[in-house]
Amino acid sequence: MDCFRKIFSANNLNVLGMIHIQALPGTPRNKLSVPEILDKALTEVKIYKDNHVEGLIIENMHDIPYAHTDKVGPEITASMAVICHQIKKIFTSGPVGVQILAGANKQALAVAKAAGLDFIRAEGFVFSHVADEGIMNACAGDLLRYRKQIGAEDILVFTDIKKKHSAHAITLDVNIADTAKAAEFFLSDGVIVTGSQTGQAADVSELIDVQKAVDIPVLIGSGVTNDNIEQYKSAHGLIVGSYFKKDGHWNNDLDNDRLKKFMESVKSLRTVI
DSSP states (O other), X not given: OHHHHHHOSSSSOEEEEEEEOXXXXXXXXXXXXXXXXXXXXXXXXXXXXXXXXXXXXEEOTTSXXXXXXXXXXXXXXXXXXXXXXXHHHHOOSSOEEEEOTTTOHXXXXXXXXXXXXXXXXXXXXXXXXXXXXXXXXXXXHHHHHHHHHTTOTTSEEEEESSOSSEEOGGGTTSXXXXXXXXXXXXXXXXXXXXOSSTTOOOOHHHHHHHHHHOSSOEEEOSOOOTTTGGGGTTSSEEEESGGGBGGGOTTSOBOHHHHHHHXXXXXXXXXXX
């Protein structure tokens, strides 16, 4: 928890705005050069800065369909490192993290190390599950050894549990609280609770169960809106992407009015917890 508090400014409801960068070179939907992709991302960084979000997560959301873990090529890692480094130079008021889909957690750590980022968001940290891309196996042992090897122990690893866009039938006898305990035991720096899909709200009862089970930060990773934010006010952080976009769809541009109203709500809730 101390590591979390070193990089985040609030005790609860730290808002992490998502930057869904445009499709990268080599992916099916790529149309822009890396400088053009960066320019669009920096436009979003300015909007987030102006609205005083606590932090950012940079993600290759537009790279659909996603490659699986070690199939994510060096062109993706290189592009992400360049983009993330420039964003980190501009966004200096709070932590910046990265996630590379799908399950490319070592690549994300390499990018974070090269770009001077503060954390990564990792899939498949504990327990195997079946994702859109196939079977996603647990990676905690390999990932944290890699973090040690490259001297990146100052980079936090926040881990999804019972991750969205996945089937968890093979671990049906392991509930989300026990999954969170396993992640904590395997040295996760914080766990992320989500709904079943992008933009779908997380179950509040699952948030409560996880918070009771662990002593590490608990973040909400999907489906937070201005209408339901109050029910998540005990969470240490909120990862928000879709809701900040026009019409609430992840593929659209940022909506400054939505973002401004949301941050006003956050500030009011922080005074009553």
